[in-house]
Amino acid sequence: MHITIIGTGYVGLVTGACFSEMGNHVTCVDVDKSKIENLKKGILPIYEPGLEPLVVNNHKSGLLKFTTDLSAAMEDSDLFFIAVGTPPGEDGSADLQYVLAVASEIGHHLTRYAVIVDKSTVPVGTADKVRNAIQEELTKRKVTVEFDVVSNPEFLKEGAAVGDFMRPDRVVIGTDSLRSEKIMKDLYAPFSRVQDKIVSMGIRDAEMTKYAANSLLATKISFMNEIAFMCEKLGVDVENVRKGIGSDSRIGYSFIYAGCGYGGSCFPKDVQALIRTAGEAGFSPLILEAVEKRNAMQKKRLFEKVISHFGSDLSGLRFGIWGLAFKPGTDDMREAPATVVIDQLINAGATVTAYDPVAMEEAKHTLATHLKNSKLTLADHQYDAIKDADAMLLVTEWKPFRQPDFEAMKRLMARPVIFDGRNQYNPEQLKEEGFHYEGIGR
Ligand SMILES: NC(=O)C1=CN([C@@H]2O[C@H](COP(=O)(O)OP(=O)(O)OC[C@H]3O[C@@H](n4cnc5c(N)ncnc54)[C@H](O)[C@@H]3O)[C@@H](O)[C@H]2O)C=CC1
Numbered sequence: 001m002h003i004t005i006i007g008t009g010y011v012g013l014v015t016g017a018c019f020s021e022m023g024n025h026v027t028c029v030d031v032d033k034s035k036i037e038n039l040k041k042g043i044l045p046i047y048e049p050g051l052e053p054l055v056v057n058n059h060k061s062g063l064l065k066f067t068t069d070l071s072a073a074m075e076d077s078d079l080f081f082i083a084v085g086t087p088p089g090e091d092g093s094a095d096l097q098y099v100l101a102v103a104s105e106i107g108h109h110l111t112r113y114a115v116i117v118d119k120s121t122v123p124v125g126t127a128d129k130v131r132n133a134i135q136e137e138l139t140k141r142k143v144t145v146e147f148d149v150v151s152n153p154e155f156l157k158e159g160a161a162v163g164d165f166m167r168p169d170r171v172v173i174g175t176d177s178l179r180s181e182k183i184m185k186d187l188y189a190p191f192s193r194v195q196d197k198i199v200s201m202g203i204r205d206a207e208m209t210k211y212a213a214n215s216l217l218a219t220k221i222s223f224m225n226e227i228a229f230m231c232e233k234l235g236v237d238v239e240n241v242r243k244g245i246g247s248d249s250r251i252g253y254s255f256i257y258a259g260c261g262y263g264g265s266c267f268p269k270d271v272q273a274l275i276r277t278a279g280e281a282g283f284s285p286l287i288l289e290a291v292e293k294r295n296a297m298q299k300k301r302l303f304e305k306v307i308s309h310f311g312s313d314l315s316g317l318r319f320g321i322w323g324l325a326f327k328p329g330t331d332d333m334r335e336a337p338a339t340v341v342i343d344q345l346i347n348a349g350a351t352v353t354a355y356d357p358v359a360m361e362e363a364k365h366t367l368a369t370h371l372k373n374s375k376l377t378l379a380d381h382q383y384d385a386i387k388d389a390d391a392m393l394l395v396t397e398w399k400p401f402r403q404p405d406f407e408a409m410k411r412l413m414a415r416p417v418i419f420d421g422r423n424q425y426n427p428e429q430l431k432e433e434g435f436h437y438e439g440i441g442r
């Protein structure tokens with residue numbers, strides 16, 4: 001098939017690379033000229049394990065192309081994937097301006113039947129808006145062109161995106177025509193044992209499915225963070241509780257890790273957008289509001305622990321941060337818990353040195369103000385980040401942080417104090433080794 005993907009970010013680039021790997025002709029379009037120029041040279045805009053060889057090899061073979069010119073890309077295409085951002089607007093609702101701009105542009109150039117697929121996460125009813133935006137342009141041009149709009153939400157996780165796309169748990173296809181449903185099923189047919197995993201439904205159902213999935217996962221995390229808070233008050237170790245409940249297959253082990261809050265470009269914005277959708281439908285979504293509130297509180301937990309140990313004035317104290325990305329396996333720092341704790345420590349008078357295995361370039365942009373004011377420095381190595389530190393804060397559980405050399409840490413640090421935001425260490429062992437240790441919910 002000939003496919004055009006509009007928006008070459010985490011989702012668009014992974015989608016394009018994986019479809020081209022299956023032998024399709026794919027053109028990835030983006031308005032960001034430098035991103036497209038770099039991709040043509042084999043330089044990827046994001047860190048995503050396993051993505052580079054797919055992009056480079058399929059680009060070399062001619063199956064995967066990159067351009068800023070949508071009209072040129074449209075000439076051969078049967079399928080258009082909209083994969084642009086849907087960031088939160090001021091009121092928390094999903095901002096559809098990029099999606100609808102792309103829809104209008106498609107309508108401006110469309111000359112023959114095509115399927116337009118919403119891959120971006122968009123609220124219920126957006127497919128109608130996309131259809132209207134395309135039709136408006138066709139009407140302006142006084143042409144009649146048949147087209148279908150489909151919802152095909154994406155469930156990949158950053159840091160595991162290629163594997164998730166190649167071996168999906170399910171592929172949700174929301175359509176209102178048999179013709180477009182067949183095209184979508186054919187497109188996904190080569191993916192690993194996908195036949196049993198395609199879930200066909202109405203377009204609005206598919207749009208809602210994406211928000212329900214992310215909101216339920218966020219709910220599991222916030223629920224567990226609430227239990228963790230209670231555990232601290234009651235002298236219980238939440239890690240034992242997690243193991244105890246996860247073994248029940250109805251609950252499962254996934255997404256019940258207490259920590260210093262969920263971040264990323266999706267859970268925070270999608271929970272907010274669903275709250276907004278509920279508001280528009282005329283009711284207050286009590287659970288979702290609590291999920292969001294708990295997460296905002298959770299991102300402040302590490303700082304609360306720091307000031308209850310050191311006092312509220314942190315002037316003259318120095319903190320080492322391990323982990324800046326919102327989760328391991330990515331350089332993405334959108335809504336990362338690390339940004340919250342760094343702001344709080346610096347506002348309380350402390351200086352901070354931070355290290356992340358892959359997000360250092362991203363940190364230079366995200367944390368530019370603190371770097372400029374010399375309140376924050378970035379270290380070249382995890383152990384350099386804790387040199388002379390009054391405490392180490394583990395914020396992202398990258399593998400090299402999971403079993404560090406505690407003896408070396410004690411020698412390097414000004415004081416042997418660890419705040420473990422991801423419950424990676426054994427509290428008993430650390431206490432025996434002479435550390436003051438605090439985790440989340442233990
Ligand atoms: N990041 C993730 O892990 C996942 C994201 N999603 C959803 O997918 C959508 C995209 O997310 P990301 O890939 O993270 O966004 P992103 O911000 O990484 O990429 C979006 C890209 O779209 C480009 N763009 C904006 N307007 C354009 C236009 N008119 N024409 C061409 N390109 C344009 C931007 O320059 C940017 O490169 C969002 O709705 C998100 O919620 C869904 C599942 C996973």
Ligand SMILES: O=C(O)[C@H]1O[C@H](OP(=O)(O)OP(=O)(O)OC[C@H]2O[C@@H](n3ccc(=O)[nH]c3=O)[C@H](O)[C@@H]2O)[C@H](O)[C@@H](O)[C@@H]1O
Nearest residue numbers: 154155156157158255256257259261262263264266326327
């Ligand atoms: O719509 C999206 O963008 C994607 O959002 C999430 O994927 P992602 O944000 O990449 O990463 P997750 O692995 O879900 O982690 C999100 C956050 O939750 C935190 N988390 C995760 C699991 C857990 O048990 N506890 C916990 O605090 C992580 O540290 C991270 O900050 C979903 O898992 C994907 O299915 C979805 O496609």
